[in-house]
Amino acid sequence: MLMPHVRTVAAALHAYRSAWTGLLRDPASPHSYRRLDDAAYTLCVLMGQRNAADAAAKAERFLARAEPAADGSVREKTGVRQAVHRVLPSAVSGTRKGRDAVAD
Template sequence: MLLPDKNELAAILRRYRVWEHLVRAQPHDPARRRGLEDDAYTLCVLMGRRTVREAVIAAESYLETAQVAPWPPAERSGGA
């Protein structure tokens, strides 16, 4: 199985957690629910899992195996 880029996965997982919080605050907001569902689906696909709970656990476990670069990425110095 191909594994996702850890920086991208970490960003999606953070965004999923934000949507989760926003949906809890306003559960009937369709835009918030759509955002949560989109990121949940993305996590499931990236991690090859059938449920969001399994995908989140797999993502967290995968991210623990190595360091993730800080965000935003450091600018590179030097010319072309």
């Protein structure tokens, strides 16, 4: 199954939570409702769910499985990098020899 990028899920979840906060701050605003509706729709599509509460819960579980990267962002824990490193250690480490060896 295809899954969205971790940063995309984090951004969509943040937008959804921010929209809820905005709606709670100004419940009479039609803009707040529209913003929440848009954020909920985006989150549902990304996570493959039919309602926003399930999509938010799935996004939280998805992000909980993510690991922080050195640059402060997050990436999904898949084990692929470790498997590739065992097969092609120089290609994963980023040495020139490794990249050239993979291309040959």
